[in-house]
Amino acid sequence: MKTLKYIFAILILSPSFISCSDDNEETPMEPNPVEGLNKIYEFPSADHIVEIYSDKSALEVGYNEISIRIKDLAADKYLINAAATWMPMMHMEMMTHSAPHSTLDNSAESSVYKGYIVFQMAGNASEYWDLTLNYTLNGEQITETHQISVTEPTDGLKKVQVFMGSDDSRYVLAYLNPKKPQVAVNDFQAVLYKMEDMMTFPVVENFKITVDPRMPGMGNHSSPNNEDLTYSAADQLYNGKLSLTMTGYWKINLKLLNENGEVLKGEDVTESNPESSLYFELEF
Structure with missing residues (x-):
């Protein structure tokens, strides 16, 4: 008899459990694909x-x-x-x-x-x-x-360069990353295009962009462990490393070299030449 009582009790309670379970289930919210933008x-x-x-x-x-x-x-x-x-x-x-x-x-x-x-x-x-x-x-x-x-960028810093190279071709070089620079060795990315005419801008492949970051307000010192920007066919970006050793204003001096290693734009930073004519600016 006790067994039968337990069975009846379970049968009576089961719908309540099912009902409670159904009531507590929530339809999952679809993620917003433009969240944060x-x-x-x-x-x-x-x-x-x-x-x-x-x-x-x-x-x-x-x-x-x-x-x-x-x-x-x-x-x-x-x-x-x-x-x-x-x-x-x-x-x-x-x-x-x-x-x-x-x-x-x-x-x-x-x-x-x-x-x-x-x-x-x-x-x-x-x-x-x-x-x-x-x-x-x-x-x-x-x-x-x-x-x-x-x-113009609200911070007033140079993040794109449009210039004529020594090969008489016009180029567009633009900064991508890091968006939020850190005192660290940062992943560094840029894009490089050639202007064939007013409407046509093909991606430039297999060039190299040398990297020499300097702090003009701090004796124009540089930083260690930078890596030059080189082309990646996978994402059509130029990837390298940017070492920033302290916060403040940085001028990222650059040189653009073609496949043969010939300099198309930019100069080495020396005591007599404190900056390249090709550069990006950062401040953080």
């Missing part, structure tokens, strides 16, 4: 919205990582098969030109199209940048052009 533009149309995000608060001269989302208003969903492409364009008083930029890729986050643009100059009252976006929405090919603002 700033929405710097929102361009509405009749049936969709284009959102533009950056890790910065505004687009600046130099290297800018950019994320784009396109929302179908009727379906209330972000597009994952938009096949998005883009083209930045600078409208100057006497000419127009584009900028080095990557393709847009959404393989990592299906609803977020990611890429980067290296803006060579800021806009002003009479000269401006715009961004043309091409994408597919419900089988329709759409092209939209939106004016964007590009400003």
